[in-house]
Amino acid sequence: MNGAARVTAFAVVLAGMVISMSGCARLKARDQLNKGVEAYKSAKYEEAIGHFQQATQLDPSLPMAKSYLATALAQNVVPGSDTPDNLKTAQQAIGIFQEVLDKDPTDVNSLKQIAGIYFSVKKLDDAKTYQKKVLAVDPKDPEAAYTIGVIDWTEAHENALKALVPAGINDDGEGNVKAPKKVMEPLKDENGPLVEEGLQYLNQAVANRANYDDAMAYLNLIYRRKADVDYGDQAAVKADIATAEDWRTKAMGTRKANEEKKEKGPGGITMDSNGNMK
Numbered sequence: 001m002n003g004a005a006r007v008t009a010f011a012v013v014l015a016g017m018v019i020s021m022s023g024c025a026r027l028k029a030r031d032q033l034n035k036g037v038e039a040y041k042s043a044k045y046e047e048a049i050g051h052f053q054q055a056t057q058l059d060p061s062l063p064m065a066k067s068y069l070a071t072a073l074a075q076n077v078v079p080g081s082d083t084p085d086n087l088k089t090a091q092q093a094i095g096i097f098q099e100v101l102d103k104d105p106t107d108v109n110s111l112k113q114i115a116g117i118y119f120s121v122k123k124l125d126d127a128k129t130y131q132k133k134v135l136a137v138d139p140k141d142p143e144a145a146y147t148i149g150v151i152d153w154t155e156a157h158e159n160a161l162k163a164l165v166p167a168g169i170n171d172d173g174e175g176n177v178k179a180p181k182k183v184m185e186p187l188k189d190e191n192g193p194l195v196e197e198g199l200q201y202l203n204q205a206v207a208n209r210a211n212y213d214d215a216m217a218y219l220n221l222i223y224r225r226k227a228d229v230d231y232g233d234q235a236a237v238k239a240d241i242a243t244a245e246d247w248r249t250k251a252m253g254t255r256k257a258n259e260e261k262k263e264k265g266p267g268g269i270t271m272d273s274n275g276n277m278k
Contacts, residue, residue: 014112017020033065036050036069039073040075049076054179067097067110070110071093074093080121082122088240097110101164110140115127116146124154128151128152131145132144146201146214149198153198154197156198159194160187165178174237175224175230177237181232186226188228194225199219216251217248217256220247220248223241224241224244229242
């Protein structure tokens with residue numbers, strides 16, 4: 001065999017070895033992915049993270065591996081905590097989800113997960129931004145619309161307390177008509193846009209999920225904030241409270257009906273038709 005032939009033969013053998021090693025790595029990665037899913041189902045999130053990290057290292061192109069890793073990391077984010085470690089974990093999960101979005105900006109699961117993480121660490125404006133990105137991809141997503149409405153109510157409620165408490169006024173949830181004008185006028189301006197947006201998205205949530213009792217409950221709450229915004233207009237305040245009561249009644253009735261129909265499903269990780277972990 002001449003020199004050129006030997007080189008060609010060696011190249012063929014080497015290529016076969018590379019393909020074989022690559023195939024072996026992919027099999028190991030798939031095994032780590034499956035082990036990670038099982039650990040996640042058992043709520044062993046640290047173990048799941050380790051398996052998912054190995055899966056991504058063994059086969060960076062493995063579908064779902066990064067999403068699974070980020071989802072497991074997100075489980076370690078403590079809601080409401082702003083400690084450096086918790087924020088670091090949150091940002092690590094967000095960063096991995098963002099890598100998924102860099103390849104597919106319309107990946108709704110990643111958009112929702114990022115929004116949920118921001119909500120957990122009280123970065124409400126960022127959470128709202130990502131929920132709006134969800135709606136840009138899927139305008140009929142009721143949960144995204146609901147969450148935006150919840151955020152708007154939360155911020156409006158906090159604004160109300162900041163205005164009322166220092167003045168020695170208890171929020172009566174019915175327009176605070178006895179509060180002084182000097183307290184309520186600035187609050188009207190501050191909460192007006194939040195109430196308007198919150199009503200829009202909560203109504204959208206109910207329109208796209210007719211039995212959405214949680215959204216109905218928040219419609220009750222946000223109409224009570226609307227009563228603050230309508231301060232000085234007695235008829236409008238009265239109408240707001242009446243509408244709030246209607247939504248409260250609807251929410252209670254719908255929740256009861258939902259509970260009667262509810263069927264418990266399996267817990268842990270499930271996969272949709274695209275192989276996404278939920």
